[in-house]
Amino acid sequence: MNVMEWIDQINGWVWGFEMMLVFLAVGLYLTVRTGFIQFARIGIIFRETLGAIRERALGSGGDVSPFQATMVALGATLGSGNIIGVASAILIGGPGAIFWMWMAGLVGMATKFAEAVLAVHYRRQFADGSVSGGPMYYIARGLGMPWLGALFAVFAAIAAFGIGNVVQVSAMAGAFENNLGVPPVWTGLFAAILVAYALAGGIKRIAAFAQVLVPIMIFLYLAIAIAALITHASGIIPAFVSIFQAAFTPQAGFGGAVGVTAKEMIKAGVGRGIFSNEAGLGSAAIAHAQAQVDHPVRQGFWGAMEVFIDTIVINTFTALVLLSVGSWMRGGKPFDVLLGSFSSLGPAKSLMAVVLILFVFTTLVSWAFYGEEAATFLFGEGIRWPYRLAYVVVAFVGGLGSFSALIRLSDTMNGLMAIPNLIALVLLGGVVARLTRGFFSGEPCLPPE
Amino acid sequence: MLKGNLSEFPLGTLIQTLAAAGRSGVLVVSPPWIEGRVALRSGGLYAAHAGAREGWEALELLAGLPSAPFIFDDTLPLPPEPNLALPLEAALARILAVSDHWAGLTHLPADWRLSLALSRKSGELKLTPVMLQVLGLVEGRTIARILEEAEAAPVEVAKALDRMLAEGVLVLRAPSEMRSETLVALSFYGKETGVAYVDEALYREWAKLLPGAFGVRVKSPRGQEAVFKVRPRADIPGRIMLHDKDLRRLRAGRGVKLNVHPELRKGG
Numbered sequence: 001m002n003v004m005e006w007i008d009q010i011n012g013w014v015w016g017f018e019m020m021l022v023f024l025a026v027g028l029y030l031t032v033r034t035g036f037i038q039f040a041r042i043g044i045i046f047r048e049t050l051g052a053i054r055e056r057a058l059g060s061g062g063d064v065s066p067f068q069a070t071m072v073a074l075g076a077t078l079g080s081g082n083i084i085g086v087a088s089a090i091l092i093g094g095p096g097a098i099f100w101m102w103m104a105g106l107v108g109m110a111t112k113f114a115e116a117v118l119a120v121h122y123r124r125q126f127a128d129g130s131v132s133g134g135p136m137y138y139i140a141r142g143l144g145m146p147w148l149g150a151l152f153a154v155f156a157a158i159a160a161f162g163i164g165n166v167v168q169v170s171a172m173a174g175a176f177e178n179n180l181g182v183p184p185v186w187t188g189l190f191a192a193i194l195v196a197y198a199l200a201g202g203i204k205r206i207a208a209f210a211q212v213l214v215p216i217m218i219f220l221y222l223a224i225a226i227a228a229l230i231t232h233a234s235g236i237i238p239a240f241v242s243i244f245q246a247a248f249t250p251q252a253g254f255g256g257a258v259g260v261t262a263k264e265m266i267k268a269g270v271g272r273g274i275f276s277n278e279a280g281l282g283s284a285a286i287a288h289a290q291a292q293v294d295h296p297v298r299q300g301f302w303g304a305m306e307v308f309i310d311t312i313v314i315n316t317f318t319a320l321v322l323l324s325v326g327s328w329m330r331g332g333k334p335f336d337v338l339l340g341s342f343s344s345l346g347p348a349k350s351l352m353a354v355v356l357i358l359f360v361f362t363t364l365v366s367w368a369f370y371g372e373e374a375a376t377f378l379f380g381e382g383i384r385w386p387y388r389l390a391y392v393v394v395a396f397v398g399g400l401g402s403f404s405a406l407i408r409l410s411d412t413m414n415g416l417m418a419i420p421n422l423i424a425l426v427l428l429g430g431v432v433a434r435l436t437r438g439f440f441s442g443e444p445c446l447p448p449e
Numbered sequence: 450m451l452k453g454n455l456s457e458f459p460l461g462t463l464i465q466t467l468a469a470a471g472r473s474g475v476l477v478v479s480p481p482w483i484e485g486r487v488a489l490r491s492g493g494l495y496a497a498h499a500g501a502r503e504g505w506e507a508l509e510l511l512a513g514l515p516s517a518p519f520i521f522d523d524t525l526p527l528p529p530e531p532n533l534a535l536p537l538e539a540a541l542a543r544i545l546a547v548s549d550h551w552a553g554l555t556h557l558p559a560d561w562r563l564s565l566a567l568s569r570k571s572g573e574l575k576l577t578p579v580m581l582q583v584l585g586l587v588e589g590r591t592i593a594r595i596l597e598e599a600e601a602a603p604v605e606v607a608k609a610l611d612r613m614l615a616e617g618v619l620v621l622r623a624p625s626e627m628r629s630e631t632l633v634a635l636s637f638y639g640k641e642t643g644v645a646y647v648d649e650a651l652y653r654e655w656a657k658l659l660p661g662a663f664g665v666r667v668k669s670p671r672g673q674e675a676v677f678k679v680r681p682r683a684d685i686p687g688r689i690m691l692h693d694k695d696l697r698r699l700r701a702g703r704g705v706k707l708n709v710h711p712e713l714r715k716g717g
Contacts (some may be wrong), residue, residue, distance in 0.1 A: 044638070044693075047703065055633065055704040294635070294684050442639030442692070444682055 003300045005404060007412050014415030017263065023280045026422045027107030030114045033277045033433040036174050038109035038304055041440075048298060049305040063130055068207035068290035070302040071214040072369065073284035075362030076164070077310050078217070080171060081276035083356070086318040087334035095239070096246030098319045100269025101276075105311025108279030109304040114193055114432045116303030118142060119285035120296035122434060122448055123168075133289025134370075135282035135421045136377045141448060149377065152282065152420040155413040156374035159283075162410020164367020164389060166398040168360040175400030179353040184399035191364065194397035198365045198420025199372070199388045203290050206369050210362060215357035218314065224342065225317040228325070231344040235324025242323055277310040281414065282421030286370045297439035300432075356434075364395065450523075461544040466526035467521060468492040468537055474523030478511055481591040482562045485511040486528075494533045494540050500597040504532040505543075510596060510603040512544050513551040515559050525533075536658070550604050556614040557607055560658055561593035564622040565610070571674035574616050579609045587619060621658065629710040632689040636696055636703045645677035646690035647709070655711045668708040669699040679711070 013019065028232070031038065038045070053067050064072070089097040115135070123133025136156070140149030160236050167193050173184040198209050229236060235407045276282055284306060293299045318338075327340035344351060368391045375387045425432075435445060455463075455478065464487065467476065471492035478485040478499075485499035485507060499507035533540070565587045576584070579601045586595050592610065599606040613619040632647065645665050647655075655663060665679045667689065675698065682690060689709055696702055 048636070292686075395583045440638045442637045442641055 004408065007409055010175055010390075011412040011415060012406065014412060014418065015271070017267045017271075019415070019418070020267065020274060022422060023274050024104065024107055024270060024379045026280060026425055027111040029106075030425060030429055030432065031107060031110040033429040034110055034113060034436050035433075036110075037113055037300075045301045045304050045308075047264055048301040063203050064207040064290050064292065065211075065242075065357065066291040066293050066299055066302050067290075068211045069287050069299070070306055071210035072203075072207055072216035072286035072290070072355070072366050073303075074306055074309065075214050075216075075372065076287070076366035077276070077278050077306060078214070079168070079276075079282060079359050079363045080356065081272065081308065082314045082359070083318055083338060083352070084334045085272045085276050086315050087141040087328065087338045088320055089268045089272035089335060090319065090322055090328050091331065091337065093265035094246045095242040095319075095323055096248070096265045097269035097272070098316070098323075099247035100266045101273035101311060101315060101319075102269075104270040104273030104279075105277055105307055105315070106330050107271040108273065108277050108311065109307045111279040111425065112277070112284060112303035112307045113300040114303075114429070115279070115282060115285040115421070116288035117296040117435055118424070118428055119289035120291060120293060120299045121431070121445070123289040131290060132376065134286035134373060134377075135417075135424060136374060137289070138428060139283075139420055139424045142431060143424055148420045148423070151412060153299060153377040154376040155379065155420075156286070157371050158284065159276045159410045159417060160367045160374070161394050162372025162407045163414050164371060164410075165364060165394050166403045166410070167397030167407055168364045169395050170403070172357050172360040172364075175356050179350055181249040188396040188399040191361070191380070191399070192392045194361065195364055195395045196388070196392045197370060199368050199391065206365055207290070208336070209365060213358060213362050217318065217355060217362065218309070220358070221314065221355050222317060224238075224345065228321045228342050229317075229347055231319075232324040235326065236320060239320050239323035249379050273311055273315070276315055277307045279307050280422055280425070281371050281417050283367075283414075283417065285421075286373050287366065295435075295439055295445045297436055297445075300436075322388075348419065451521040452519070454516060454518050455514050458519075459548060460512050461541055461548055462515070463519070463521075464489075464494070464544065465541055468541075471602045471700070472521070472523060472678055473527070474521055475525040475527065476521045476568035477525070478514065478517050478519045478520060480514055480517035480561070482560075483510075483597070485514075485517075488527045488531075493537055494535060496530070496532045498528070498532075500593070500601065502597055505535065505540075506603055508533070508540070508544060509547050512547045513567075513596075513603065513607060515551075518545060534692040544570050547604050551607065555609040556605055557592070557611045558621065558658060561596065562591055563566065563658060564591050565595065565614075565619050566622045568617055568620045574613070574618055577609065579605050580613060582606075583609045583613070625633065629708050631706050632709045634696055634701055634703055634705045634707050635685060635688045635690045636693045637690045638693055642692040642695050643677055644692065645679050645709075646685065647679060648686045648688065649683055650686065652679065655679075657694055659711060663711050665689075666710045666712055668700040668710075669697065670705060670707075671700045673699040673701070675699060676712075 023403050055065070089101060118138040119133045122138040123131045124137055125131050136149040136153040139152055142145040169188060171188040172191060175185045176182040177184060198206050274280060284303065288299050288303055291299045291302070323338065325341040325344070328337050345351065368388070371391065372384055372387050375383045438442060438445065460562055467489055469492070473490050473617055476487040476489070478487070483500045486497065487494070487508065488496040497507035497511070499510045535543070567584070567587065583595060583606055586599055594611065596603050596606055610619065612701050614621070625686065625693060630651065637646070647665070647669065663679065664676050666674065666676050668674045674697065677691070677695070689707055691699070701707060
């Protein structure tokens with residue numbers, strides 16, 4: 001067995017069905033430890049996040065506002081998984097997969113709540129007021145296992161080059177070439193210049209980009225989806241009915257997904273849900289750690305909201321468009337099915353290309369920051385500029401070739417990030433529970449010993 | 450034109466810098482309660498005025514300001530008559546020595562707009578002639594006015610005030626115009642309502658200015674008003690934390706700007 005076969009073998013494990021059950025189990029455990037926070041405190045979650053968007057910074061630690069930190073995290077989280085991933089889930093698992101995607105999202109809200117809470121609680125604060133945080137820090141400082149934190153950082157630093165960079169740039173290059181006829185070399189140059197500009201300003205400039213671009217792309221995508229739904233309004237209620245019916249009767253048969261077993265449906269729904277919202281992978285915690293916030297739990301609410309926006313809102317709209325139009329029943333490649341669903345809008349291809357480009361660019365920039373923070377954890381501040389330079393170079397060449405080995409390696413590393421992170425979430429579940437209880441008792445948060 | 454604040458450029462350093470550059474002009478120091486002017490001619494000290502104080506005593510008084518905006522304007526006319534005859538080096542050395550004395554006064558508040566009153570507390574304190582002089586002036590006057598009007602040198606008056614405040618002979622009277630703050634609401638949860646948390650630094654400032662237990666009167670933009678107990682909390686600058694239920698009673702929410710006025714509590 002050669003190295004790539006080994007990597008593929010590991011990839012199969014880390015993205016396999018059993019691992020998905022682990023994600024769900026950890027999410028359920030955290031749901032219980034936090035007193036069912038995503039259900040019992042849903043009103044507070046909304047008031048403390050969307051209800052407080054106009055607020056700027058809170059407290060003195062951190063470099064960006066809680067909203068900006070969340071937009072950086074959402075910039076990385078929202079991507080092709082919210083569009084193509086949902087189409088794949090329906091094509092593989094039928095409409096019932098969406099129900100299980102929702103379940104993964106609801107459970108993932110507690111997971112990401114815990115990640116954000118721990119990221120702020122265990123972040124490292126420097127003399128100049130800047131901070132660094134994320135799973136590598138809560139593993140090292142919270143569990144007292146710096147080697148495990150370093151392992152997470154290694155996975156994240158490598159994963160950033162693949163799923164955060166090459167995959168995104170090649171998707172953008174493809175969209176530009178197919179829709180606008182732009183050669184990939186120009187797309188690579190464009191991406192490299194934009195990324196270089198964003199990265200040169202550090203987290204503050206990345207956050208400034210994200211706080212504008214991410215809401216624009218969310219509203220743009222939702223506007224397109226709502227427009228498509230209006231043209232197929234009669235299909236909306238049957239779409240909901242099909243989701244719930246198929247979720248509990250998987251063998252009933254629905255078009256392209258005839259003969260879907262319960263396992264296939266759950267795997268498609270949960271798997272694509274996790275892939276879409278990234279709850280449990282730990283990546284978003286690196287962004288949440290940057291928030292200027294007075295209490296970790298307050299940022300935790302943003303973590304939960306991030307999953308809600310990703311999976312419950314955006315993925316649901318994608319699913320409703322696909323199901324109400326019904327073009328998925330004929331089968332086909334996910335992107336083609338998707339384009340077919342939006343074709344009633346006229347310039348569907350161009351609109352989807354614009355949305356994809358926005359999704360891709362924000363992912364590119366946010367993942368650059370994740371990788372840089374992970375590399376800094378491993379090698380110190382001196383690595384920041386070399387890492388940025390390498391990232392920009394890879395962004396340039398990303399659209400020129402297939403780089404399949406790098407993508408497979410980074411995809412595996414992305415999956416592996418979950419292992420140390422999920423271990424930490426389970427072992428630090430008590431800390432999350434204590435901080436949550438303290439917050440709802442009006443107690444101030446004391447820094448960890 | 451040179452602008453700044455004495456908190457960043459202490460008076461001694463500022464005069465030394467201007468003198469070294471051989472500047473002529475007037476340094477105007479403007480805390481809210483007094484105006485001070487120090488005139489320089491060709492880098493030498495020429496004249497100083499601070500309220501009713503003149504000459505060296507004015508410099509001594511201005512050296513006690515930990516924070517005040519200043520402007521050095523070389524177009525302002527110099528006073529007709531000089532009132533400082535000290536050689537520059539000697540004057541600077543004296544300013545530094547006096548500044549050290551001021552820095553050691555821990556009970557005298559930084560805000561000299563506050564009034565003083567005799568307390569009812571009994572006890573033994575051996576009064577010095579300066580203290581006796583100050584006690585004759587104290588009732589109903591602000592600290593700034595006492596420092597200006599007492600016969601003794603400002604730093605001696607300040608030392609006497611500091612000592613009598615420390616011993617409880619004098620108390621700070623709640624100023625009639627305690628400044629309101631505009632703070633952004635932040636919610637907290639739990640069982641305890643009727644409590645407001647403000648940033649530690651603001652709480653300390655209020656505690657220094659108010660002689661007894663105090664609370665805050667909070668007004669919302671919709672005109673609702675309520676009084677809360679107040680407590681300090683770390684790391685919430687520019688914020689006031691109120692219980693979620695209290696915020697709703699005020700018809701306000703997180704992120705709303707509230708007018709917050711500190712006031713003495715009854716019996717406090």
